[in-house]
Amino acid sequence: MATEAAAAIPGEIRAGKREMTQARAVRRFKWSVLSVFIALMVGVLGPVLFLQLYFSFHDFSIYLGSWWDAEFAGLEIFEEVVTDPRLGIAIVRSVLFAAGSTLGCFVIGFGLALLMYRPFRGQALFYIVFILPMLTVPIVIAYTGEMLLYQKGPLNDVLSWISGQDVNVIWLANARMALTTVMLLEIWNWVPFSFIIMIAGLASLPKEPQEAAQILGASKWRIFLEIQLPLLRPVIILAIILRFLEAMAEFPKAWSLFQGGPGSATETIPIYLYITTWQYFEVSKGAAMSYVVMMIMIAIVLAAIYFLRREKRALDEMYGAADEDRAG
Amino acid sequence: MSKFSRRDVVKGGLTVASLSALPVGIPGLAWGATENEKIIAAAKGAGGGDLKGMIWSNYYVAMTPSMERFKQATGIGVGSIQDISIFVIPQRAMAEALSRSPEFDFFHVDSNMIPSLASAGLLEPLDGYMKKADFSIDAVGTYGNFMRYKGNTYGVPTDGNVHVQFTRKDLMENPDEQKRFEDKHGKKLAYPVTWEDDQQLMEFFHRPDQELWGSANLRNRANGVTWWYMYFYSAGGFPFDDDMNPTLDTPAGRYAVETYLNIKKVSHPEAPGWGTPQMIPRITTGKAFACQYWDGIIALNENPKKSKTAGKWHYSLAPGSKFSGKLIHRAISSPLGAILVNKYSKNKEKAAYMAMWWGSLKNSEEIVADRVNTFHDPWHTGHMTSDAVKTAYTPGGIAAIETSLKVASPPIYLTGYLEFQDQLAKNLSEAYVGQKKADRVLKDTEEAWAKIVKRIGKRRLKKELGSYKAVFPKVDVPT
Numbered sequence: 001m002a003t004e005a006a007a008a009i010p011g012e013i014r015a016g017k018r019e020m021t022q023a024r025a026v027r028r029f030k031w032s033v034l035s036v037f038i039a040l041m042v043g044v045l046g047p048v049l050f051l052q053l054y055f056s057f058h059d060f061s062i063y064l065g066s067w068w069d070a071e072f073a074g075l076e077i078f079e080e081v082v083t084d085p086r087l088g089i090a091i092v093r094s095v096l097f098a099a100g101s102t103l104g105c106f107v108i109g110f111g112l113a114l115l116m117y118r119p120f121r122g123q124a125l126f127y128i129v130f131i132l133p134m135l136t137v138p139i140v141i142a143y144t145g146e147m148l149l150y151q152k153g154p155l156n157d158v159l160s161w162i163s164g165q166d167v168n169v170i171w172l173a174n175a176r177m178a179l180t181t182v183m184l185l186e187i188w189n190w191v192p193f194s195f196i197i198m199i200a201g202l203a204s205l206p207k208e209p210q211e212a213a214q215i216l217g218a219s220k221w222r223i224f225l226e227i228q229l230p231l232l233r234p235v236i237i238l239a240i241i242l243r244f245l246e247a248m249a250e251f252p253k254a255w256s257l258f259q260g261g262p263g264s265a266t267e268t269i270p271i272y273l274y275i276t277t278w279q280y281f282e283v284s285k286g287a288a289m290s291y292v293v294m295m296i297m298i299a300i301v302l303a304a305i306y307f308l309r310r311e312k313r314a315l316d317e318m319y320g321a322a323d324e325d326r327a328g
Numbered sequence: 329m330s331k332f333s334r335r336d337v338v339k340g341g342l343t344v345a346s347l348s349a350l351p352v353g354i355p356g357l358a359w360g361a362t363e364n365e366k367i368i369a370a371a372k373g374a375g376g377g378d379l380k381g382m383i384w385s386n387y388y389v390a391m392t393p394s395m396e397r398f399k400q401a402t403g404i405g406v407g408s409i410q411d412i413s414i415f416v417i418p419q420r421a422m423a424e425a426l427s428r429s430p431e432f433d434f435f436h437v438d439s440n441m442i443p444s445l446a447s448a449g450l451l452e453p454l455d456g457y458m459k460k461a462d463f464s465i466d467a468v469g470t471y472g473n474f475m476r477y478k479g480n481t482y483g484v485p486t487d488g489n490v491h492v493q494f495t496r497k498d499l500m501e502n503p504d505e506q507k508r509f510e511d512k513h514g515k516k517l518a519y520p521v522t523w524e525d526d527q528q529l530m531e532f533f534h535r536p537d538q539e540l541w542g543s544a545n546l547r548n549r550a551n552g553v554t555w556w557y558m559y560f561y562s563a564g565g566f567p568f569d570d571d572m573n574p575t576l577d578t579p580a581g582r583y584a585v586e587t588y589l590n591i592k593k594v595s596h597p598e599a600p601g602w603g604t605p606q607m608i609p610r611i612t613t614g615k616a617f618a619c620q621y622w623d624g625i626i627a628l629n630e631n632p633k634k635s636k637t638a639g640k641w642h643y644s645l646a647p648g649s650k651f652s653g654k655l656i657h658r659a660i661s662s663p664l665g666a667i668l669v670n671k672y673s674k675n676k677e678k679a680a681y682m683a684m685w686w687g688s689l690k691n692s693e694e695i696v697a698d699r700v701n702t703f704h705d706p707w708h709t710g711h712m713t714s715d716a717v718k719t720a721y722t723p724g725g726i727a728a729i730e731t732s733l734k735v736a737s738p739p740i741y742l743t744g745y746l747e748f749q750d751q752l753a754k755n756l757s758e759a760y761v762g763q764k765k766a767d768r769v770l771k772d773t774e775e776a777w778a779k780i781v782k783r784i785g786k787r788r789l790k791k792e793l794g795s796y797k798a799v800f801p802k803v804d805v806p807t
Contacts, residue, residue, distance in 0.1 A: 062426055063447040063743050063784055151598050173601030175761035261549030262600040263758035278419040280747040281444075282783070283426070 055287035062281045077288040090272040098247035104187035105243050109194025117202040134192035138252040145185045175265040182254045194239050201235030234311040241304035269293055363688045368401045370461035371681035376403020379679050383436035385411045390701035394691040404678045425450035430672040433679040438663030439474050440738055440745050442482045447743040452669040453480035457680035466709050468733035470801055474664055477795045484687035487665030488707025490732045491620045497642040523587050526647045530594040533617035542594025544616030547760055548603050553753035558660050559584035561737050564652030572789045574777040577770035583651050585769050600761050620646045624705045626725035643728035656804040659732040662739045734806035741796040744784045751776040
């Protein structure tokens with residue numbers, strides 16, 4: 001009976017049901033994972049964000065009593081924050097730092113990935129060597145960097161030896177150089193991040209278009225420029241955006257080496273935020289600043305999501321067209 | 329007939345009166361009990377238990393033996409510490425104030441944070457406990473006032489950090505150098521009395537080609553400002569008027585900025601990025617001619633195992649200034665490590681006795697004279713005559729420390745100390761590295777300070793001015 005009944009169900013309906021069950025299972029899995037994050041957000045981050053929001057709207061001074069007695073200030077503190085020229089300069093500095101270090105990480109990381117993505121003898125050893133900086137604690141990188149970067153330190157010695165001239169760059173005390181110094185350390189620290197993403201991207205590229213181009217006599221450079229690079233665009237955007245966001249939040253190296261100095265040369269957003277909240281004890285201003293910065297970061301993330309979606313759509317269209325061609 | 333004369337009655341009355349003035353909280357204590365015995369007797373009444381402190385192990389190590397003895401005597405000891413640098417303890421202590429946490433019983437922190445931490449409600453006044461133990465802070469000159477704020481005592485010092493003048497004796501006493509100097513300047517080579525003398529000497533001995541730099545004064549953003557206060561105070565400046573308006577952009581302020589920036593001529597080009605970890609080795613390896621530096625470095629300098637310049641330094645009072653019309657010396661004291669007690673702690677009384685124990689002459693002498701753990705420096709009157717301390721710091725070093733302590737001055741001893749200081753430090757540092765014109769330093773700082781005053785409250789700060797002024801020395805030229 002059951003077999004007969006099953007046979008009576010048309011194949012399309014059966015396939016549809018299977019798809020529905022699959023979709024439900026996927027949805028259930030998604031929620032089981034997401035619910036943990038949502039619970040963490042609500043239970044842990046939620047109260048913190050709420051408290052921060054409270055401080056942002058209340059003029060709290062640690063010297064004038066309890067925070068729950070603080071006076072409501074409306075948007076006054078936000079107004080103070082957005083008109084603070086020091087924050088404006090810190091944002092510009094952070095963007096310059098993040099852009100420079102992201103570019104450096106990406107170019108070097110991508111270069112290494114291109115050299116490494118085809119298997120060769122001893123590849124594993126190189127992998128370990130290239131990934132090591134990312135596994136090093138940033139504060140250790142800062143102190144190691146400091147020892148290397150003194151005017152009479154090993155780096156200037158090496159540069160002098162290579163160039164044949166006496167190189168005396170003041171890496172750690174020149175206001176014009178300091179941000180670049182942190183940038184170089186950041187690049188050294190995070191090249192492996194770009195390297196890993198790009199090597200994964202390169203390894204996942206479809207072989208057929210590259211082989212076809214090779215058969216048609218295209219040079220390696222042309223294959224890279226016209227096939228690999230366009231196919232890698234979503235991965236490139238992802239690598240750049242993730243690194244950029246991370247670089248915007250860089251604190252340990254800049255703080256341990258410079259504490260915002262020399263002068264105010266390394267006073268980036270995180271440094272200024274720390275100084276405001278934990279040196280000036282302007283808790284309300286610090287909270288409002290955090291929100292303003294968070295909004296900027298959210299805007300960057302939304303822009304990133306937009307670009308990623310656009311790239312994915314373009315790729316989907318391309319693959320779709322290719323499939324149609326093949327089918328035709 | 330009475331057997332007593334009227335004189336006997338008067339004498340007896342006086343004796344009773346003086347006995348009644350003795351501390352009543354130390355039961356069963358024999359006459360002539362020592363300072364330590366009195367503290368132990370008072371502490372026994374508080375019961376035993378382990379304390380939790382926020383203290384940097386570099387300081388704590390030298391305090392451990394005396395803590396162990398106190399534990400044996402009273403049952404009060406230190407069970408655990410949060411080991412973080414004294415430079416970040418102000419922030420962590422303030423976080424404790426914000427949360428009104430009883431987690432820590434004491435904090436070992438820069439005493440210049442007392443106004444801010446007391447205003448934030450974190451600190452327990454110690455006067456009551458000190459009375460119970462018949463304890464007083466016996467510091468050189470008015471140095472004990474660094475522990476007082478608005479009429480209360482909030483801390484017991486463990487580390488009398490004060491700036492002392494370091495000058496290379498071997499170079500100053502070299503006959504060839506003396507002749508060259510006399511030929512060039514038409515006067516005898518002599519140790520500096522004023523900042524101008526100091527500058528002239530540093531310029532004379534500034535020989536980078538021989539790996540000798542005129543100055544080893546710090547000029548980084550975090551520490552450089554410390555020197556500025558000395559120039560400013562010795563020129564007769566005070567940073568606020570009675571209505572709490574900043575008074576930096578004054579002749580004394582401008583003189584201080586000029587003196588601060590002049591050092592650039594005789595400083596290492598990397599000085600704007602250097603703190604003590606970089607500068608101290610330059611002092612001990614003989615790459616500097618002179619500086620004003622924290623007195624603890626004397627013990628390091630004179631330790632032949634750790635220094636190449638042992639015996640080559642002359643220590644004296646930091647230079648002063650005649651800018652105001654008379655010679656004034658002011659030696660900065662910051663950070664001054666002191667034990668402060670958490671008001672929210674259940675063990676605050678025990679922590680107070682622990683602090684007093686560490687601050688007694690006998691124990692503090694042991695702590696300060698430690699040749700290995702040299703983070704605590706002399707401050708007690710008794711340290712100045714102690715053989716053990718003299719061995720560590722040399723008799724010349726101790727003499728310099730004592731005179732410097734007599735004119736020891738604070739940075740900004742007000743609520744908001746770190747805020748005031750960093751604004752000034754940032755502007756000075758910007759001028760030093762060429763990001764800002766010198767004439768903007770004081771104007772910009774005044775603008776920023778006016779905002780801080782407004783935020784913290786003018787009325788509150790005006791009430792604190794008295795405590796700030798009381799910390800200053802009463803003498804201009806100590807003997």
